[in-house]
Amino acid sequence: xxxxxxxxxxxxxxxxxxxxxxxxxxxxxxxxxxxxxxxxxxxxxxxxxxxxxxxxxxxxxxxxxxxxxxxxxxxxxxxxxxxxxxxxxxxxxxxxxxxxxxxxxxxxxxxxx
Amino acid sequence: xxxxxxxxxxxxxxxxxxxxxxxxxxxxxxxxxxxxxxxxxxxxxxxxxxxxxxxxxxxxxxxxxxxxxxxxxxxxxxxxxxxxxxxxxxxxxxxxxxxxxxxxxxxxxxxxx
Numbered sequence: 001x002x003x004x005x006x007x008x009x010x011x012x013x014x015x016x017x018x019x020x021x022x023x024x025x026x027x028x029x030x031x032x033x034x035x036x037x038x039x040x041x042x043x044x045x046x047x048x049x050x051x052x053x054x055x056x057x058x059x060x061x062x063x064x065x066x067x068x069x070x071x072x073x074x075x076x077x078x079x080x081x082x083x084x085x086x087x088x089x090x091x092x093x094x095x096x097x098x099x100x101x102x103x104x105x106x107x108x109x110x111x112x113x
Numbered sequence: 114x115x116x117x118x119x120x121x122x123x124x125x126x127x128x129x130x131x132x133x134x135x136x137x138x139x140x141x142x143x144x145x146x147x148x149x150x151x152x153x154x155x156x157x158x159x160x161x162x163x164x165x166x167x168x169x170x171x172x173x174x175x176x177x178x179x180x181x182x183x184x185x186x187x188x189x190x191x192x193x194x195x196x197x198x199x200x201x202x203x204x205x206x207x208x209x210x211x212x213x214x215x216x217x218x219x220x221x222x223x224x225x226x
Binding site: 004031042043045048050055056091093100101102103104105106107 | 147207
């Protein structure tokens with residue numbers, strides 16, 4: 001299995017631009033999580049999908065952030081407009097309900113200048 | 114609500130020495146407990162997990178952890194570390210009826226030659 005796939009691995013953009021991060025979960029997994037990791041705040045859960053439905057988006061920092069999961073094999077996290085304080089590493093993770101641990105992708109390092 | 118406290122932000126240790134990374138949690142309900150490892154520029158990967166049963170849990174790479182319910186602790190140990198164990202280690206807790214996994218702030222393990 002290829003594991004959780006994220007793209008791009010690195011993204012550098014200017015303030016105000018739209019950024020789209022992509023994730024392909026492990027085949028067969030029915031839960032998907034988006035996290036943000038920074039030195040100051042550690043690992044924060046942004047949003048959780050179960051069977052493609054957003055269950056908890058209370059961690060999404062602002063309306064500038066949105067996430068979708070149009071099917072079981074693809075999810076996007078969009079930031080529009082981006083700001084320098086959005087600079088972080090964004091991780092996607094997937095899991096299966098009866099298996100409790102999460103499998104993380106390699107992350108996307110976002111830098112907003 | 115659950116919380117996780119990793120008592121040491123950094124742990125330096127010499128190669129072949131034993132190490133213990135400490136983790137305490139708080140929760141009003143039954144929990145599952147995890148340790149994840151993050152190598153530089155990679156996502157988190159599972160080291161071991163406690164779901165139920167024996168309180169001593171063995172994981173990959175020679176690590177083990179002991180669940181102590183009375184002390185609400187889940188400390189990670191390895192009897193002899195290698196240079197390659199240098200990484201950040203995260204303790205995490207999830208209540209048995211929920212989906213959200215709460216991660217600690219991480220402990221950076223430095224193994225010196």
